[in-house]
Amino acid sequence: MSEYRGYAGKSLRFLQESKVKVGDTIKVTEELTYSGILMPRYELSDDQHIVLKLKSGYNVGIEVGKIKKIELISRQKLTKEIPSDIKTNSSLPKVLLLSTGGTIASKVDYRTGGVTPALNASELNAAIPELAKIANIDAEVLFSEYSENLQPEHWKKIAEKLDTCSKSEYKGIVITHGTDTMQYTAAFLSFALSGFPIPIALVGSQRSSDRPSSDAALNLISAVRFVIEGNTKGVFVIMHHNESDDLVVSHLGTRVRKNHTSKRSAFKTIGDDPAFLILDKKIEKNLKKEFFQQKDYNPKLNLDTRVALVKYHPGYDPKLIDYIIESGYQAIIFEGTGLGHIGKTMYDSVKSAKKKGLFLGMTSQCIDGRVSMTVYESGRDLLEMGIVPLNNMIPETALVKAMWALGNTKSVDEMKNLMLEKIASEFSD
């Protein structure tokens, strides 16, 4: 963060002259007197105000022209921790730790109260001494992005990196990842790396590593233990199961969803118990079937993002579908209502989409449960129009699968077959 981040023009000059910087604790007097931390500002800001974070946690904007007095109270020193040398023990199993960013690789910035990316994979490794006792860890940074900024091209890069490890000595691979879109990445890796010979565990945290309530260390240790001791193949998401610290679980990468904005137990396997419980002393398996339907490794790393996710609701304007068709999209995944319905107002646009050769798939915004389009007249009408019911695939997984299927096939028929073929436990029985 720059010393004057976001400040420009008048307010920048004022701060420079006053010799205070972003992150300083200062006291400012205009009509009232405020004490707080000088906050950075953002792109759209004017140059007339400075912003303080008060002790209460609230921010206050103060007009530069009205400031009578400004004092520096204290300045926090920025320290950079240097990771201690990690002792490797060659008798331990080898695990690859890939870092992509996210809260698990973040620290609270005590100057601004926000969270910023700070730790890389080797720092994480060094910060959690327990890791060196259970595995011989190679750490590598792929990206340093919050996961809301990860895009399908990042998924592809991760898959390509993993593909190079398909014949390595690693016992398993752990990927640290922001929790916001972890389920999307997990789904892509599940399809792209079908049959991958060693387990892949994505792990994140809901509270940054240096907070007392952080779930980072326990989740990461559990992920490493899981890929070593789990005795399974597949793509899994490893996260806290509840608000206490005694249970971390492993979710199927194609059936997991972030179902709460902030709880450490935000992640849930939809429609089932988690695949594995990672207990203190052992790993308990709930999973009844293998994660991958095919045993052999069969990578298909392409994808094509010309897929739209359409959540139907009353008042949905079918012109948006017409625009999607005109824009060259090749597939639409509907989040229909209930068993897989959309209103009659949509029918003409659906027919146009079909005529143009788009793949049309149906999931449900209920999220849990199967779509079933033969029960009601609406469903039967939509079936007749060529919408393909996608069983109980969750909408986000269906979207990712469609991008993957479109990227690895040459016709809508071939794509349809791939969408209906179970690849990586994306449907449940």
Place this chain on the structure above:
Amino acid sequence: MSEYRGYAGKSLRFLQESKVKVGDTIKVTEELTYSGILMPRYELSDDQHIVLKLKSGYNVGIEVGKIKKIELISRQKLTKEIPSDIKTNSSLPKVLLLSTGGTIASKVDYRTGGVTPALNASELNAAIPELAKIANIDAEVLFSEYSENLQPEHWKKIAEKLDTCSKSEYKGIVITHGTDTMQYTAAFLSFALSGFPIPIALVGSQRSSDRPSSDAALNLISAVRFVIEGNTKGVFVIMHHNESDDLVVSHLGTRVRKNHTSKRSAFKTIGDDPAFLILDKKIEKNLKKEFFQQKDYNPKLNLDTRVALVKYHPGYDPKLIDYIIESGYQAIIFEGTGLGHIGKTMYDSVKSAKKKGLFLGMTSQCIDGRVSMTVYESGRDLLEMGIVPLNNMIPETALVKAMWALGNTKSVDEMKNLMLEKIASEFSD
């Protein structure tokens, strides 16, 4: 259903000549011989085939030109039940029962295996003799539509009808409704009829009234009991709570969601226990605060559908936002990731939307939990761009509220104030 529904041209002539009708059990011989029920066909069908539903439940299409022989096996008589006269007991409380359609007002069509609308409000009333023992029920049919076909103009008609009852003798109003979009209608009525003097209960069923596992009767009886005995005001959704038949509950109309495609217990109050438990002998109240924040009835029945719901995901094409802006939408409700984020790829389009004066609100696709946009850099960037965090309003409720707020205000600022004001328990504490 017409006797030849969906058949035309060649196949229609063939059926007429063969004297078989939709719903008949027939035996057809071409290369193989099939027995089954003649199914209706749908708009996009050609005129070369007839469709049989086999005993296995599968449908088979048979080319008319190849049929060697067709025989009528049996024809089911269509009966129309006439409701018996309902004895009214003037000492019982008066309740208005409005029917809008949906499974609760449906029957299985044993000819086709599908479910079709069949019962109207007074038939329902007659079909469930328990109702006459607890209330003096006036029944009225507003529409007969599956709820995936209900649109915002239907919400408005329901609200206008209810508005005429604000000074009636009714103890409460029960609305039968399809479950697919019940939560959207409930949310609209909650905002439009703020402070309505008597309780409004929407009720549906997941299994049609004439199935052994139907939840229609118990849900309806519970809804009537709730508006009489609940001793509360507000808009509620009354549905089964679990798979056994001992507990029906009442959900807040603004915090309820259909979370499973088929279970009788599909509906859940997000982030809390249901507001009321409707037990055999009594109604238990969980609700801590009044449903409406304002005591007085203050109807605002307008709405404006120029609101888009945008679910962000990796690979979301910001051009869709640009199209939404160009098309004259006045507001966008984002279903962001996690605490309320969208990727940096969206920023330019968000800035354009803001520049054009659209209202931009943020909810989370996690569904449960609060958005909090000051924790991470992404959130703070989005706040600076003018996106308004909508606390823990669920995305569907936020969409409906935005349509309502836009229809009842004259400026974006006024709309923003209304969006942030708690009207009908749409945020929780």
